[in-house]
Amino acid sequence: MILITKMKLVKKPMLAYFMDGTTSTNALVEKRIRYYKKITKDNNDVLYKNIPTNEGIVTIIFSQSLTDIKTLEIMVLIPLANYIHQIHQVAEYMNPSNIDEITQKLAIGETLLYFHETNQLLSIHTYSVKEREVTTSEMESTFIGPQDVFTESIQTNLSLVKRRIVNPMLKNEDLTIGSVSNTKITIIYIDDLVDKTSLEQLKSRLTKLDYPKFFDISTLMQLIEDNPYSLFPQYYMTVKPDTTSHYLADGRIVILMDNSQAALVCPTSFLEMFISAEDYYNRWPSASLVRSLRFFGFFLTIMITPTYISALTFHQEVLPYELLLNLQESRMKVPFSPLFEVLFIELIVEVLKEAGARMPAKIGQTIGIVGGIVIGTAAVEAGLVSNILIVIVATSALLSFLPPVFHMSNTSRTIRYVFILSAGIFGLFGQMLAFAWLIAHLLRVKSLGTPFMSPVIPRRMSDLMDSVVRFPISFLKRKSGISRSKKRSI
Known part of the structure; x- marks a missing residue:
């Protein structure tokens, strides 16, 4: 006591x-x-x-x-x-x-x-910093459909999505990543459509992240991909709220990051890298034509200049006689082999791209246009490259910008050098070896556990109606196979 x-x-x-x-x-x-x-x-x-x-x-x-x-x-x-x-x-x-x-x-x-x-x-x-207003897109410009794009505010971006999908099953979960930056991200999905296995797999990858700083969602994408050493982006990246809403309604998962403009859509497929939301606003014949241009343009941009090397170095017999004469005449003053000639002009084009992108907007446009004309003309007159190669390289550069996902454009530019070197060493046989490697690699790549080559591998016939050729809207009533959605029909 x-x-x-x-x-x-x-x-x-x-x-x-x-x-x-x-x-x-x-x-x-x-x-x-x-x-x-x-x-x-x-x-x-x-x-x-x-x-x-x-x-x-x-x-x-x-x-x-x-x-x-x-x-x-x-x-x-x-x-x-x-x-x-x-x-x-x-x-x-x-x-x-x-x-x-x-x-x-x-x-x-x-x-x-x-x-x-x-x-x-x-x-x-009381957090109230000045934010950029919702404007039109400079990266994914469209002629038909909504023109608004995401900003760097996660709350603004979330509101743009919820304006389009007024559904009580639309859920979002917040996480904080980065031991130093403490960056906020949010996972968005429609609860009665999303595949729970894919959702839990994504959450597990996000919670296991061990990286100190995140300032753009591109960094996050590289850390949660199934194949981080692949040249191909395995998630669809977009700054368009309508594109994001389209994939959410298909049963996909979307990630938004504070202070980053883009959204990540997962899982995705190789064919979807060539699909734009504008395709659904156009009539199906014109949409199919544009999609085909994007898809086959990817393979053309990695094949045109290597074929030029192979034909002039190893396989002159594959060219028509008149075309071969024109090519030989245009290369009479060129002292380099076709391989070094192509590498030289390709590097010049890359320099012009980077210089135009890094300079102020008005100066960059001048450098890109005037610089390309002046350097190309001077190189031909000096006998460093042929005039036909200038046309081929310019066409290849334009084709590389057809995919709506910019990371896919960078991928095509990188892969093109693999094909150029293969063609310079082994000719058409080297090109076919590089092409076989490319297809084999694409078949091994996965996006959040699903095959990257869907719907081709594994095949689902309903998905082929919305692939390279877009069928009329009345046919597109089923969810895509890669989403693994609980509800197959709309």
């Missing part, structure tokens, strides 16, 4: 313990504020303001770069002065001693309110 009595005599309130265990309320407040300032002393962006209220002094702590003054006034200052009870209703209560949570809240734009009299710490969402 004596022991129990002594324990009651020395018992102190839990809120009174902070740092050195003082029991004075004023000392406790001073200690807390001093310690908060200590942990944010190197961050001059964090401000402290003492506001007198009906409940005593309240210290407001906020990051001025992440909080707009008008938002702070509406959400915090006016309610503190007139409707302080509303603050307690809408705010989130925090542990005043949890330093990690406090710093995290400040980092994401929350405003903290520390009540001196009651020793309570509250958090209110």
Whole structure:
């Protein structure tokens, strides 16, 4: 009994313990504020303001770069002065001693309110930075259909999707990735359509990520792909909300990242890399024609210049006699072999592309057009390349930009050099070996566990109605096989 009595005599309130265990309320407040300032002393962006209220002094702590003054006034200052009870209703209560949570809240734009009299710490969402407005696309421009595109705000992008799919089964789950950047991402899917196995597999890959920084969704794509060493992108990347909504309605999974404009669609297939949302707004004959151009243009861009090398180096007999004479006449002054001639002009084209992309817009257009004409004409007159090769390389460069997914354009540019070297060493036989390697590689690649060559391998006849040739809309009533959707029909 004596022991129990002594324990009651020395018992102190839990809120009174902070740092050195003082029991004075004023000392406790001073200690807390001093310690908060200590942990944010190197961050001059964090401000402290003492506001007198009906409940005593309240210290407001906020990051001025992440909080707009008008938002702070509406959400915090006016309610503190007139409707302080509303603050307690809408705010989130925090542990005043949890330093990690406090710093995290400040980092994401929350405003903290520390009540001196009651020793309570509250958090209110006041994140309000300036965001880019919804504009038209410069990467995926279309003539028919919606013109709006995603921005770098994950909330804006999510709203653009939810405007198009008004369905209570549309779900989104938030995650934070990157041990340093703490980047927010959201996974979007339609619950009664999505394949649960694919969804759980994607979540598992995201939770196991071990990478410190994410500033664009392209980095995330490379880390969660089935075949990270492949040249081909295994997820469809788009900045169009209508394209994203189309794939969501098909049972796919979409990933959005804060501070990144694009969305990832998974799983996807090789054929879908040549499909644009505009194809569904056009009449089926014109849509089929454009799709065929994109699809076969990919193989043409990797085959045209290698075939030029093979024909002039090893297989002159495959060319018509008149064409062979024209080619030989155009190369009379060229001192290099066809292989080095092609490599030289291909590298010049790559330099012009990069220079035009990195320079200011007006100068870049001038460099791309004038530079190409001047350098091409000068190279032909100097006898460095043939004029026919200039036409072939220019055509090949244009064909490489046909796919709507820009990563696919980069892939075709890279693979073309493999075919060029194979043709320069082994001729047409080398080209066929490279082509066999390409097909074998595509058959091995998977996208979130599903074959990348769907619907061709494995074959589903209903999917072929929406592949290289797009059938009329009335035929497209089934979900694609690669989505593994629970509902097969629309």
